Amino acid sequence: MTTIQASAHLPLVPIRADEPIDTVEKLYSHLYLAAKLELSTIPLYLYAGYSIKTQNASQWAPGPGAFRLIKSIVIEEMLHLSLARNLIIAIGYGDSVPFCDPLFVPAYPGDMLNRIPKLQLRLAPLTRELVRDVFMEFELPAKADAAPESEEYHTIGQFYQAIHDGFGNLCGAGKANPWGDPDRTRELFKSNRPDLQYVSAYWNQGGGGEPQLVHDLRSALTAINTIVEQGEGMNPDLQKVPLRPEAPQPGQFEEPHYQKFQRIARGWEPIGEVYPVPENPRVEDYPAGPVRDLGLLCNAAYTYVLRLLDEVYSSSWEDVDGGRTSRRYGLERKFIAAMQGLLFGVVNQLVRVPIDKGTYKGCHAAPTFEFYDGFPEGEPMTDHLRELCDKVVPHFPGLGGDNSVLWLIGKMPPLTLARPYA
The missing domain is CATH 1.20.1260.10 (Ferritin, core subunit, four-helix bundle)
Structure with missing residues (x-):
């Protein structure tokens, strides 16, 4: 870590x-x-x-x-x-x-x-x-x-x-x-x-x-x-x-x-049908329960992706272990997996979820792209991501199983986050 x-x-x-x-x-x-x-x-x-x-x-x-x-x-x-x-x-x-x-x-x-x-x-x-x-x-x-x-x-x-x-x-x-x-x-x-x-x-x-x-x-x-x-x-x-x-x-x-x-x-590339997602949503305004928990997981995944990108930029690509393994190369590959599999895996689930009560009633949930401040200081961010994911998997089973968001979290580097940020 x-x-x-x-x-x-x-x-x-x-x-x-x-x-x-x-x-x-x-x-x-x-x-x-x-x-x-x-x-x-x-x-x-x-x-x-x-x-x-x-x-x-x-x-x-x-x-x-x-x-x-x-x-x-x-x-x-x-x-x-x-x-x-x-x-x-x-x-x-x-x-x-x-x-x-x-x-x-x-x-x-x-x-x-x-x-x-x-x-x-x-x-x-x-x-x-x-x-x-x-x-x-x-x-x-x-x-x-x-x-x-x-x-x-x-x-x-x-x-x-x-x-x-x-x-x-x-x-x-x-x-x-x-x-x-x-x-x-x-x-x-x-x-x-x-x-x-x-x-x-x-x-x-x-x-x-x-x-x-x-x-x-x-x-x-x-x-x-x-x-x-x-x-x-x-x-x-x-x-x-x-x-x-x-x-x-x-x-x-x-x-x-x-x-x-x-x-x-100009309509040359048709948009087709879109989900009725809200404008400028806030995760705190999602109904308490599975929808808000899924939104929190999405924000945590977004924050983790940014943290992983910082880790890439603080690691030298000249640092090769025994002439065989490059930590930097591994981090770069994990960053792509985090973007395409972890973050977008949660986003794909969010936009398909209808909201039946509260501020956004009649809309579908969507990523709010807010900084997530709930990671315990000094502890692996992946442990907390796993906890958040475990909480919503019973309601959104597609996040679990082989090659899933939950599975991918276990493959991510166990980075930590320091405070204060500024």
Whole structure:
């Protein structure tokens, strides 16, 4: 068992739209907010995607296509989250951004970070209006001549352009040396821990791009451009982006996120039937008993996944036991299993459960994506997950048995959680 102290993040430096990024502290502050921004998209899109009724549906029926499209965007948002953290590690702040922290986990409804005009993000069943008014506004491309901004910006592309320029400023890039002054570049990346960055790509099937090892100005800008070109701030006149932005190949293209969502908003990709899940649910408002207990298990699984991701980023991929076993590789594989089997296994059960009383009467339950604060301090999180699962299995037998959520919990690393978080 290992423990990560989830209160290590450093104070953020106030950022202004009219000031360039000219210190490492300002760059870190922007990257921290970039990582928070990327995480905020994942529950947002997953909630809408999992509201689609895909159980026992033909692959040709309305719905599965929209679900696959949203899933591809979520996978790429996970890539963007890993790229943002790689950038943070590269400038020496790797220990300062715990994902498993109630201050880092987004809450809904909530305003999109640093956006003018304000855009409220909300968990809601998938509709064309939600996609048009929220998702497409979130992914709104920057105009080709838009000036970079930071604290007050109109698109994510402008925000990332400020980060792009900040790396160039700190590395001393210019016409004579577009990839930076060697001495200043070494200074910026002097505390880099490449062995802690996420560079594996096997988890990324279904989405474009690959993780990027960041170690100099060129690789940092490649990581930023991957995020931007896949849909966050792309020029609206360009309809396609390379499947691998870091290594474009002729004929290998995909639509950016804005264009993918546009397919749903315009009805080109039919949504089909959706579960009547509530908007911005809270687990405490679910009826006491099996439904609320299942919601608590879902939040605990979500929190565990974030904790496991922190563990991945605190483990070196150079640490190989006897030349045979890599703990880091094992953690990465367990992370994918936790996302696809543990968390989504509970979500799939939740959305099929009707609520017959209380605040959400007439709706189906759904994941609330709240930080779960019920793990006993210093004890294996998997022990508590098993207790929560044992409690609901009699009511939801699909969570037990071979290759089930309960079975998978027993295969997960017995991590612990430290308090206080902040």
